Amino acid sequence: MEEVKTFESICNLLRNRSYKLTPQRQTILQTFLENVDSHLSAEEVYMLVKHQNPEIGLATVYRTLDILAEIGILLKNDFGDGRSRYEFSRQDEHHHHHHLICLGCGSVSEFDDDLLESLEAVIIKRNHFKILDHDLKFYGYCEKCGEAP
Amino acid sequence: MEEVKTFESICNLLRNRSYKLTPQRQTILQTFLENVDSHLSAEEVYMLVKHQNPEIGLATVYRTLDILAEIGILLKNDFGDGRSRYEFSRQDEHHHHHHLICLGCGSVSEFDDDLLESLEAVIIKRNHFKILDHDLKFYGYCEKCGEAP
DNA sequence: CTTGTTGCAAAGCGTTTGCACCTCA
């Protein structure tokens, strides 16, 4: 279906879509390849990227995140903290994971599951609703943060 | 546990929490009682409420929605359209429903389900994550909007 | 009376956009 995403393969993907391969885009892409498990906000990407290229503008970061999400390299998430968060999309788009969001430290961990597939079948039948996508989040406290806030 | 929510009982709830029972708050509350199945944005509430009380300010609407959500009368939702949407919370907080969001017309319907309870047990065990709340949304097309956008 | 509440306008915050300059292909 789809091979593993390397820096090279993603560059090709950009070229195929006739996006130019600018240094800014390469730097941002690198940042995600070096933070495969992170859920970074635009501002966070901006900070990380600025170290290597202080000239870069925040607007460019936003524009690049848009593009990378559009071509399926990144996944755009909303964890309810008032900003979008992007994560590197490993490979198979279709079978995605859910998020455990810690109300204590804000950390986000991931959780794979198949249960929703069967639930979708029920919904389609019962509600006559054609499902394209779903989004499941759990809020609570991670092991480190324990019980109380 | 908790009785059915009437206008009177909610007013008492406000008083108990030492919130004052202003005409503005009453009007906003009425609006939700007359739109039990809606998922209203602050702006929409503002428009509805203005008919009965043109003096009311948008800031007051926001402040009242905050309060009503805080005491469990309303549920605050984020359907990814860039604004918060509030719905009347029928009764039992703990066992809540999920949303089917139509990408065509933006309508939101609801879906009750128990499946997530068992899933939570798995997560607690496997990830050592104490779950307080969850949020499940399905995106797709409703019966009216059919297949294509 | 006195503390909470209101309306207004201004500020806040994440994100987008207009524009002149730049640069990849």
Next chain:
DNA sequence: TGAGGTGCAAACGCTTTGCAACAAG
């Protein structure tokens, strides 16, 4: 060289806040 990309600053849309006037208890 020309279409697309960049940086900057201004604009945007939703929400929050500071403040003086007001009203519920």
